[in-house]
Amino acid sequence: MKTNWWVRFSVLLVLIAAAVIVLLPTVMKFDENGSYPVKSKINLGLDLQGGLYMVLGIDFKKVYRDEIQTSARKIESLLKDEEIGLTIGALDATDPMDPKQAIALNKASDMENAKKKIKTIFGNTIRITKEEGEKLEIAMAHAVKTQIEQQSVGKSIEVIRNRIDEFGVTEPEIIAQGEDRIVVQLPGVRDIERAKELIGKTAKLEFKIVNDTIPPQTLQAWMEKAKAAGIVYKKGERFSEYIKKMNEFLAKDIPEGHELAFEKSPTHDESLNIPYVIEATPRITGDDLADARVQIDPQKNQPYVSMEFKTQGSKRFEETTGANVGRRMAVVLDGNVYSAPMIQGKIAGGHAQITLGGGANFNKTMTEARDLALVLRAGALPVQLDFLEQRTVGPNLGNDSIEKAKVASYIGCGLVFLFALVYYKFSGVIAIVTLLLNVLFTVAILVAIDATLTLPGIAGIALTVGMAVDSNIIIFEKIRDEVRKGISSYKAFDMGYNSALWTILDAHITQAAAGFCLLNFGTGPIRGFAITLLIGIAVTVYTAYYVSKILYELYMEKTDAKELSI
Amino acid sequence: MIELIKHGTTIDFMGKRKYVMTFSLIITLICLYGIFYKTEYGVDFRGGAEVQTKFSKEVHLDTVRDVLGKAGFHDASVQTIGQPQDNEILIKVSADEASLNATTEKLTQALHTSFADNTAEIRKVDIVGPKAGAELRMSAVKAMFWAILSIMVYMAIRFDFRYAPGVMVSLLHDIIIVAGVLSFVGSEFSLHTVAALLSIIGYSVNDTVIVYDRIREHEDHGDQTKSLRTHINDAVNDTLSRTILTSVATLLVAASMYFFGGAALRDFFLAMSIGIIFGTYSSVYVAASTTLFIDELTRKSKSGNAQKATA
Numbered sequence: 001m002k003t004n005w006w007v008r009f010s011v012l013l014v015l016i017a018a019a020v021i022v023l024l025p026t027v028m029k030f031d032e033n034g035s036y037p038v039k040s041k042i043n044l045g046l047d048l049q050g051g052l053y054m055v056l057g058i059d060f061k062k063v064y065r066d067e068i069q070t071s072a073r074k075i076e077s078l079l080k081d082e083e084i085g086l087t088i089g090a091l092d093a094t095d096p097m098d099p100k101q102a103i104a105l106n107k108a109s110d111m112e113n114a115k116k117k118i119k120t121i122f123g124n125t126i127r128i129t130k131e132e133g134e135k136l137e138i139a140m141a142h143a144v145k146t147q148i149e150q151q152s153v154g155k156s157i158e159v160i161r162n163r164i165d166e167f168g169v170t171e172p173e174i175i176a177q178g179e180d181r182i183v184v185q186l187p188g189v190r191d192i193e194r195a196k197e198l199i200g201k202t203a204k205l206e207f208k209i210v211n212d213t214i215p216p217q218t219l220q221a222w223m224e225k226a227k228a229a230g231i232v233y234k235k236g237e238r239f240s241e242y243i244k245k246m247n248e249f250l251a252k253d254i255p256e257g258h259e260l261a262f263e264k265s266p267t268h269d270e271s272l273n274i275p276y277v278i279e280a281t282p283r284i285t286g287d288d289l290a291d292a293r294v295q296i297d298p299q300k301n302q303p304y305v306s307m308e309f310k311t312q313g314s315k316r317f318e319e320t321t322g323a324n325v326g327r328r329m330a331v332v333l334d335g336n337v338y339s340a341p342m343i344q345g346k347i348a349g350g351h352a353q354i355t356l357g358g359g360a361n362f363n364k365t366m367t368e369a370r371d372l373a374l375v376l377r378a379g380a381l382p383v384q385l386d387f388l389e390q391r392t393v394g395p396n397l398g399n400d401s402i403e404k405a406k407v408a409s410y411i412g413c414g415l416v417f418l419f420a421l422v423y424y425k426f427s428g429v430i431a432i433v434t435l436l437l438n439v440l441f442t443v444a445i446l447v448a449i450d451a452t453l454t455l456p457g458i459a460g461i462a463l464t465v466g467m468a469v470d471s472n473i474i475i476f477e478k479i480r481d482e483v484r485k486g487i488s489s490y491k492a493f494d495m496g497y498n499s500a501l502w503t504i505l506d507a508h509i510t511q512a513a514a515g516f517c518l519l520n521f522g523t524g525p526i527r528g529f530a531i532t533l534l535i536g537i538a539v540t541v542y543t544a545y546y547v548s549k550i551l552y553e554l555y556m557e558k559t560d561a562k563e564l565s566i
Numbered sequence: 567m568i569e570l571i572k573h574g575t576t577i578d579f580m581g582k583r584k585y586v587m588t589f590s591l592i593i594t595l596i597c598l599y600g601i602f603y604k605t606e607y608g609v610d611f612r613g614g615a616e617v618q619t620k621f622s623k624e625v626h627l628d629t630v631r632d633v634l635g636k637a638g639f640h641d642a643s644v645q646t647i648g649q650p651q652d653n654e655i656l657i658k659v660s661a662d663e664a665s666l667n668a669t670t671e672k673l674t675q676a677l678h679t680s681f682a683d684n685t686a687e688i689r690k691v692d693i694v695g696p697k698a699g700a701e702l703r704m705s706a707v708k709a710m711f712w713a714i715l716s717i718m719v720y721m722a723i724r725f726d727f728r729y730a731p732g733v734m735v736s737l738l739h740d741i742i743i744v745a746g747v748l749s750f751v752g753s754e755f756s757l758h759t760v761a762a763l764l765s766i767i768g769y770s771v772n773d774t775v776i777v778y779d780r781i782r783e784h785e786d787h788g789d790q791t792k793s794l795r796t797h798i799n800d801a802v803n804d805t806l807s808r809t810i811l812t813s814v815a816t817l818l819v820a821a822s823m824y825f826f827g828g829a830a831l832r833d834f835f836l837a838m839s840i841g842i843i844f845g846t847y848s849s850v851y852v853a854a855s856t857t858l859f860i861d862e863l864t865r866k867s868k869s870g871n872a873q874k875a876t877a
Binding site for chain 1: 568570573618620666667687688689690691692693694695697698705706708709710712713716717720721724757758760761764765767768769771772773775776779780783804805807808811812814815816817818819820821822823825826827828830831834835838
């Protein structure tokens with residue numbers, strides 16, 4: 001036992017040192033670009049620093065309704081070409097998640113022919129749910145619905161994230177919750193109205209011609225040059241600010257009337273953003289666009305995006321495409337390039353189509369086409385988002401809460417310390433040291449794993465201190481039991497610790513079970529509480545058992561363990 | 567050695583269990599009544615909007631009510647929170663999902679214009695749609711269900727099936743009592759209450775495990791001729807001083823958080839404090855008594871079977 005005492009003691013010292021290193025930036029001010037190895041500070045939750053918490057819900061009912069009605073209209077126009085007349089009937093939304101659209105053919109004899117056409121053109125996306133005489137009923141294919149759901153959530157998160165980047169929030173959290181929920185957390189945001197407006201607003205859509213005369217190597221060289229000059233995208237910075245800086249820096253290199261823009265990487269890895277040199281003035285804007293839909297080319301069985309322009313836009317589009325055949329046209333959303341399809345030829349008549357990456361597999365192309373259509377059509381969020389839950393906390397309340405919780409924690413912990421000292425005398429000192437280390441480690445782990453400290457989290461830490469003393473009490477009481485039996489100090493200490501281990505483990509594991517449930521089902525600040533509680537539980541097992549044992553051994557060594565002060 | 571409970575104390579806890587269990591049963595029933603008929607759900611579960619404001623000067627609740635009434639909020643509930651000198655007021659309004667946003671905007675506007683000389687700082691705005699409210703309710707129930715289930719499974723594996731029901735009964739007992747007491751004192755049932763209830767589950771099971779651990783130790787290593795009843799009594803007496811010490815230490819923290827932690831933490835630690843008291847009580851009485859009860863029941867049916875077999 002004595003041989004590895006030093007090992008355990010060194011481990012403890014290393015851990016304490018590590019915790020202090022991790023916590024220093026939180027306590028002291030460091031230069032961000034300084035040489036200090038740890039940059040992360042403690043992450044304060046919304047309830048402590050103020051900010052905005054929102055739960056957005058996607059209204060799929062509306063999406064489905066729109067989708068099936070549009071399909072019905074498409075069927076109508078396609079069958080008209082085949083000289084099959086029909087009337088679109090009522091929408092049956094008894095099951096709002098699977099609305100059905102009635103269609104009545106003018107002649108019952110057209111039925112077989114009409115069904116065949118619908119199957120060839122909409123094969124995978126439409127299912128016929130009922131047919132009776134001249135009446136038909138269609139609904140969306142289930143696979144399409146699943147796809148819409150997955151895409152809508154992902155796409156909405158992406159759009160919201162881009163906008164938040166624009167707002168300059170350092171630690172935004174935008175995550176999907178369940179199948180139709182998006183949780184947005186913006187700590188430290190003061191101007192809540194603007195943030196809400198920004199998330200809900202319509203994006204700016206522009207079509208700009210790409211300058212392809214600049215070879216990719218040159219673009220790459222520019223990026224390197226900018227990077228060398230220290231122009232890199234910093235987390236929390238507005239993305240448009242970064243683009244502006246890049247353009248200013250490269251002003252001499254970029255041809256007159258052009259600008260640099262990026263296609264942001266879907267993985268949000270900034271180094272993977274693709275740079276484009278595009279004309280500064282848009283040729284066409286979102287206002288010129290009337291509609292955008294995914295269609296399938298029946299001959300090639302390939303999806304494409306068809307666009308319809310308003311009268312003015314249609315003229316401009318014709319001119320632009322005519323003058324730029326063979327060049328690429330960037331679809332720019334909120335200043336970022338979304339995609340850059342090639343112009344195949346002059347496009348007149350107000351209809352245009354964007355064919356996507358040929359040769360790729362059908363489903364992948366379909367996904368891309370749907371994405372693009374969504375972006376073009378809504379120009380904004382792909383679906384209607386409802387604000388389901390919204391919590392805003394003013395910054396002053398957060399400060400007050402911290403102050404009050406701090407004072408209360410000091411008083412509470414102070415009382416526990418006093419209590420331990422009076423009751424257990426010197427052993428109480430050991431208990432206090434382990435409790436202090438408990439708090440130190442818990443907070444350090446919070447910072448290290450980048451977790452968020454919330455008000456209930458502070459409460460959780462204070463509570464852990466109250467309960468952590470329990471493990472010490474269990475050990476001390478067991479040692480007292482042994483001492484009463486007249487066993488020598490050293491043996492009593494040893495037996496006390498040994499028999500207490502499983503009691504402590506059982507008690508903490510069951511408690512952790514409750515903590516995990518809290519983490520799984522809780523929201524917002526409650527999760528913060530669960531995290532601190534779980535960390536606290538893990539830390540307690542180490543400090544209250546192992547650390548106190550190390551300290552005890554040290555103490556017994558010094559006093560020769562003649563008598564235990566317990 | 568300071569000793570809270572003199573060593574060698576032998577209180578016959580199990581001897582009084584009939585009375586105590588009756589007490590528990592009565593109080594549980596009263597609390598169940600409170601949960602079903604008295605509980606006031608907070609904005610988290612009920613849906614609606616809550617605006618917390620802090621006035622720079624003293625303000626009468628009636629004045630605020632008047633102002634809100636003139637602005638069209640006749641059903642608004644207005645109450646003070648925290649210390650009176652803080653001038654903090656909580657305003658609750660109901661509205662349907664679509665108009666919640668507009669409603670709160672109108673409300674804050676009314677406050678700003680009507681109290682130009684007594685600035686109303688909007689400290690917190692919570693808007694929860696009814697759909698979200700229903701979901702939050704569901705997830706709270708789920709969280710508690712899984713917490714109790716996973717604890718029971720662990721107990722059954724680590725200890726014995728005999729012990730698991732005792733844990734469950736005592737946990738339910740504690741949750742019902744805490745939720746019931748909160749409903750009677752008029753504290754709102756919020757997400758924070760759920761967190762407190764789950765922490766109480768954690769605390770209570772911690773306490774119970776320690777008593778059970780001692781019972782098992784007595785059963786495994788103690789005098790084999792003694793009955794389970796004696797083992798339980800011995801174990802509870804053994805751990806009594808630890809049980810009380812821990813409760814006191816935790817209560818010290820919970821109480822100081824309740825008194826000094828500010829309005830936001832008050833409800834949480836009120837629940838915690840009640841939970842600590844009942845959690846301690848239930849690990850001694852409810853959990854151990856249930857175990858003894860089940861043990862006696864199985865013994866009876868076994869001996870009954872044995873008698874039948876011989877007859």
